[in-house]
Amino acid sequence: IRAASAMTRGRIGAVVLAVTIALGAGSFVATHFRMSSALSEMLPSVDDQRLARVAAQLADSELSRTMIFVVAANDGAAARAASMRLEAGLHGDPEVAWVQSGADDSFGAAFYALYHPHRFALMSDQPEQALPPRLDAGGLAKAATALTQQLRLPTAPLVAKLAPADPWLTFSALLARMEAARPAGLALVDGRFMTTDGRHAVVFAATRHGPMDADAQAPLQDRITALVASLAPATVQRSGIHRHALAARSQIQADVQRISIASTIGILALFAIVFRSLGLLGLALLPLAGGVLLALAATLALFGRVHGVTLTFGATLIGVCLDYPLHLFNHHLLAAGGGGGGGGGGSRRRAVWRGL
16 A cells, blocks of 8 residues: 555656646746747858848848839820829838839939949949040040030030039930830839830839738738729739738648648547547647647757747657557557456556557
């Protein structure tokens, strides 16, 4: 009796100790949990990590956060009117950082302030070959002749302002080069961006959060969809990473939910058929939950955070631990049915302990 009583107290103590450790680990995880999703942390090479950080910055750049809207209507005037309503709606959205539907009044001054101080550095992309002929006596004479011809044109007042600081008219040449390199298909009509056929108005907008931030982008895309519907009969085509990222996220979530539901139903059916008890499933999950909790607490204690990939793969791989309680349940039920020998739960546990 004393031996049985001591064994019972030992079991109770072990249970209390396990519960105490689990509660302590749970409290630590709850107060220190921090998850990272940076791809660079999963790369072993320093160069790979640097490239991954650059890629992450590009994925969250202003370019990737920009959306393009092309508004079509019966004619150009109707398209411009619909684009104005679209622009007004986007301006009022807290997630939209900026909207541009035409050349800003300050664009010319900003362009001049940015490029004019560097006009001589931008005279040629091959200065060693191109500049010496332009700076010798013959080249200077040609530059003087070209300047004289420009001063005879209707644009002479503007040229006269630029010539004292830029007698080679390098800034004008830079403008011509940039205009030639400008992509075709976009023009200004009444101060607003239009396609060259004059039938479609174009609006640019950028979001405050990155396109991969689904929590911010999903409500925004719903509001944009409602705004676009309110522009009927005008139609709107839109492009941007945001919608593709949300579609991919929805598809992945649907796949995961479908697989999870199917696998859960399969596990429940197997437990019901083999063990005649779903309660054993909850009991079998206790070691898995404890393993995940303790491993998570150890990772947070050592590294301060856990990577999302680590958490996903770790929780998946530790599922192999389910084999051990199933091994014990098999022996327990076989013994109870007369096929695995007599004795209580303790003797059966001792019989399979080495295998466990």
